[in-house]
Amino acid sequence: MNELWCGFFITILTGLSPSSLHQKVPNYDIKEMTVPEINYTGETDIKKVPELLEAQASLHSIDLINWKEYPYRPEVHFRIGHANEQIWIVFNVREDHVLALRTATNSPTHKDSCVEFFIDPKQDGNYYNFEFNAIGTTHLGYGPDRGERKFIDPDKIESLIQTRSSLGSEPFEERNGEQEWQLTVIIPAEIFMHSQPLSLSGLKARANFYKCGDDTTRPHFLTWNPVGAPRPDYHQPDYFGKLVFE
Helix, strand or coil: CCHHHHHHHHHHHHCCCHHHHHCCCCCCCCCEEEECECCCCCCCCHHHHHHHHHHHCCCEECCEECCCCCCCCCEEEEEEEEECCEEEEEEEEEEEEEEECCCCCCCCHHHCCEEEEEEECCCCCCEEEEEEECCCCEEEEEECCHHHCEECCHHHHHHHCEEEECCCCCCEEEEEEEEEEEEEEEEEHHHCCCCCCCCCCCCEEEEEEEEECCCCCCCCEEECCCCCCCCCCCCCHHHCEEEEEC
């Protein structure tokens, strides 16, 4: 069958032009979130961040199942705000299996119980993937897609990013039965070293939030904004939502 007739039958059977079948899924369900500026001055105390965010920032959920092969849905919520040129995030997780083996910066934390924050601060197609396991070990890269990631210097990550977990900082094998944990993260604007100068006040960015656990007893892949990829893949900037910083 020649190309002309093939295109004709595709149009009749699907109602779509042949070219439209090769286009990406439209971003018709892009979420938008306001990131409040937290009323706080002075040096940040990470222990105070959860209380401050609870009082001044909205609660959001990471609860979308985009891939039916992975139906398990832990309960995951987060709050986000900014102050003193820092992004503050508190993740609260309830799940049946918690794993935290990785302790080295930029190790594959996604294999543990992991929460993630991907952000394109300049909306130029280049994004940072912050991936934190349940004890706060951090993986951070930069680039335009999965295949072109550049690790951020581990020394910079360890000196600039602060994490605090309710589970402590020591690694452990999988703990089974209902588990709850909280992770607080402070991300300074300075860590976005490929996007300077960068001011958080008034910033408009693209981002998504994730929960995963590749090596846990029940692997799962949850998102805040929908992802239209055919299989689990968080490196999908076309499906990032919108963040508007006050």
